[in-house]
Amino acid sequence: MLVRISGRDESPLYSQIAGQLRRAITEGKVQAGERLPPARELAESLQVHMHTVLRAYDELRQEGLLEVRRGRGVVVLGSSQGRARLIELGRAFRVEGERQGLELRELRKLLGEI
Amino acid sequence: MSNPERRLAVWVASIAGLGVLASAGPLLLAASHLPEPLASHFGLSGAPDDKLPLVAFTAVLAGLVLVPAVLAWPRVRGTKPGSAPGRLALLGFSSTLSAALGVLTLWLNWERAVWTEAGHFQLWFLLPLLGLPMATAAVLGALGRRLWPGSGVASAPGAQALPLAPGERAYWSGVAHNRWFLLIVAGMVIQFGIFSLLPSKAPTAFGSALLIQLLVLPVLELLSRIRVSINEQGLTIHYGHLGWIRQRVPLARIVRAAAFELEPLAHGGWGYRGSLRWRGRAAVVVRSGSALRLELRDGTQLSVTVDDAETGASLLNGFLQRGTGLPPSSSPALAV
Numbered sequence: 001m002l003v004r005i006s007g008r009d010e011s012p013l014y015s016q017i018a019g020q021l022r023r024a025i026t027e028g029k030v031q032a033g034e035r036l037p038p039a040r041e042l043a044e045s046l047q048v049h050m051h052t053v054l055r056a057y058d059e060l061r062q063e064g065l066l067e068v069r070r071g072r073g074v075v076v077l078g079s080s081q082g083r084a085r086l087i088e089l090g091r092a093f094r095v096e097g098e099r100q101g102l103e104l105r106e107l108r109k110l111l112g113e114i
Numbered sequence: 115m116s117n118p119e120r121r122l123a124v125w126v127a128s129i130a131g132l133g134v135l136a137s138a139g140p141l142l143l144a145a146s147h148l149p150e151p152l153a154s155h156f157g158l159s160g161a162p163d164d165k166l167p168l169v170a171f172t173a174v175l176a177g178l179v180l181v182p183a184v185l186a187w188p189r190v191r192g193t194k195p196g197s198a199p200g201r202l203a204l205l206g207f208s209s210t211l212s213a214a215l216g217v218l219t220l221w222l223n224w225e226r227a228v229w230t231e232a233g234h235f236q237l238w239f240l241l242p243l244l245g246l247p248m249a250t251a252a253v254l255g256a257l258g259r260r261l262w263p264g265s266g267v268a269s270a271p272g273a274q275a276l277p278l279a280p281g282e283r284a285y286w287s288g289v290a291h292n293r294w295f296l297l298i299v300a301g302m303v304i305q306f307g308i309f310s311l312l313p314s315k316a317p318t319a320f321g322s323a324l325l326i327q328l329l330v331l332p333v334l335e336l337l338s339r340i341r342v343s344i345n346e347q348g349l350t351i352h353y354g355h356l357g358w359i360r361q362r363v364p365l366a367r368i369v370r371a372a373a374f375e376l377e378p379l380a381h382g383g384w385g386y387r388g389s390l391r392w393r394g395r396a397a398v399v400v401r402s403g404s405a406l407r408l409e410l411r412d413g414t415q416l417s418v419t420v421d422d423a424e425t426g427a428s429l430l431n432g433f434l435q436r437g438t439g440l441p442p443s444s445s446p447a448l449a450v
Contacts, residue, residue: 002425004284029422037287037343045285045345 001030005046013048017056025065025076026085036074063087118262119188122198126205130183133209137179137216138172144220152223153232160234171219178212199258200377206254210247218243248382255380276432286344286429288420290400295338302331337385340400342420344429349408351398351418363416369409371430373423376405390414
């Protein structure tokens with residue numbers, strides 16, 4: 001799995017990391033059942049605070065992509081790949097909507113009309 | 115058949131012919147000096163414990179050469195280009211093993227009246243019995259890489275580099291598994307559990323077998339899963355599920371990286387093969403398939419099997435390119 005972060009990107013570091021990991025998982029670069037590298041290693045390599053990486057891991061855990069197992073570290077779940085894809089598309093939809101000046105309420109309505 | 119395939123067929127046929135001659139020939143020539151049937155199998159104590167008629171035994175030896183020869187024949191087991199060195203190595207291994215078994219059996223049975231009087235099998239026989247075939251496999255693998263240049267190289271070395279913006283930070287991690295090794299490890303652990311429950315009257319042969327296993331077990335575990343991580347400092351190989359044992363290669367030591375398909379037999383088998391210091395080439399072989407190759411400053415080469423090696427190689431080349439402002443060294447590719 002490849003993780004790249006750029007200072008020029010305006011989105012926060014944790015969401016850049018989460019985005020890259022999400023993509024790696026949905027594209028199958030990381031297999032279900034595989035452990036993610038320790039957060040410390042990722043943090044040192046990307047020169048970010050460990051909490052930034054942990055926050056990215058936590059975001060993916062809430063989306064059902066990861067599972068935190070005691071003593072085994074962070075394990076990738078494969079079953080919710082469809083859901084992850086939806087979340088990814090939904091996020092793009094929302095970002096584009098906000099760029100066009102639409103509010104969440106209006107976006108919901110639009111989504112219902114499709 | 116294409117030209118390289120025809121060449122491979124000629125090599126396979128020649129090695130197989132030599133192998134059959136070398137394993138069956140001496141036994142058949144010396145038939146008058148051997149018991150009939152001859153001792154063909156030896157027990158744990160080293161004493162002969164089974165027999166075979168001479169003809170049947172030579173047939174077994176010939177089979178040991180001919181079956182791998184069929185497997186090594188071009189287009190059998192897929193048409194993956196670049197598998198030629200591995201095919202030659204496999205055939206070389208089994209041919210030499212067969213010849214060594216033939217010579218050893220001849221020696222142990224020489225001038226004995228009946229098979230039960232044959233010489234005893236000593237533990238050190240295993241050294242040439244496995245060492246010679248492994249040496250042949252390594253030589254034929256190296257020869258194969260020379261005869262079929264470019265085999266096993268998926269991309270031109272250094273051709274791909276991930277473009278990295280100044281200030282951009284990047285990290286890559288990939289794994290390689292060998293479920294067979296893990297299965298053997300699990301089997302050994304279960305076996306230890308069973309033995310520890312048995313009353314302690316097992317024969318000493320069990321004891322030494324267990325001791326050997328105790329040494330083999332951690333090595334197998336370390337090779338059942340490896341992880342490779344890459345950052346701006348360089349590349350790190352983490353051995354085993356715990357990843358406590360690490361090998362670091364600083365970026366400053368690396369000239370360029372490439373991805374290729376690795377054939378274990380062409381590198382002398384599984385495990386940590388070769389040596390950077392003594393042979394200038396080393397390979398961490400956990401399975402066959404996708405692998406990363408590093409060309410180092412001192413002219414040595416380190417290969418390591420890892421999934422999606424292509425991305426890893428391009429990130430390393432990206433770091434190298436950003437560091438120097440030049441594309442990774444574009445000298446002609448080495449014939450490997």
